[in-house]
Amino acid sequence: KQEVTQIPAALSVPEGENLVLNCSFTDSAIYNLQWFRQDPGKGLTSLLLIQSSQREQTSGRLNASLDKSSGRSTLYIAASQPGDSATYLCAVTTDSWGKFQFGAGTQVVVTP
């Protein structure tokens, strides 16, 4: 059974520092991996989608890498801002329908 782990569970950084969030998964036979942001009391906002054939995706200050063989993905957020404070979740799909297996998330606080 696919297991998705996110480390650390919580992270606090001063504004301007770079953020590094880790995600690992046990079954490398994935279709894709997606990073989401969740604000308190809200749904999930998609940040980046990486196909299994890709190594990384970038959007603005966000960069996500994928190493399928080792079962790892890393989300980098450059020059963090207080508005980046949220919970970040990674999820992998292991079937063609796209059913997600989520990690428990990393709660990020960026202090001004």
Place this chain on the structure above:
Amino acid sequence: GAGVSQSPRYKVAKRGQDVALRCDPISGHVSLFWYQQALGQGPEFLTYFQNEAQLDKSGLPSDRFFAERPEGSVSTLKIQRTQQEDSAVYLCASSPWDSTNYGYTFGSGTRLTVV
């Protein structure tokens, strides 16, 4: 609509009461998922629809949970005889046909509290 809409946003139910949670996916989206998110945890899969067909309901916790999507658009998740352990946020997500390439759009969820 522009996004996935879920209603109600909040629901308080007395233990033993039946509840119905609604999801309006993005127009034209073929795939629809329901997830359950307990406090401090990641979402857990409940069930999946492709148009009106329920292709996977392996995540439904018990036979008190039932989901339908009769016309391939709006979906309803029904929970009968609610229990305290059903308290969670219920999230709906939809995607175009090629979900593995385009990913999913999530709604804001329904927070269910069973008292």
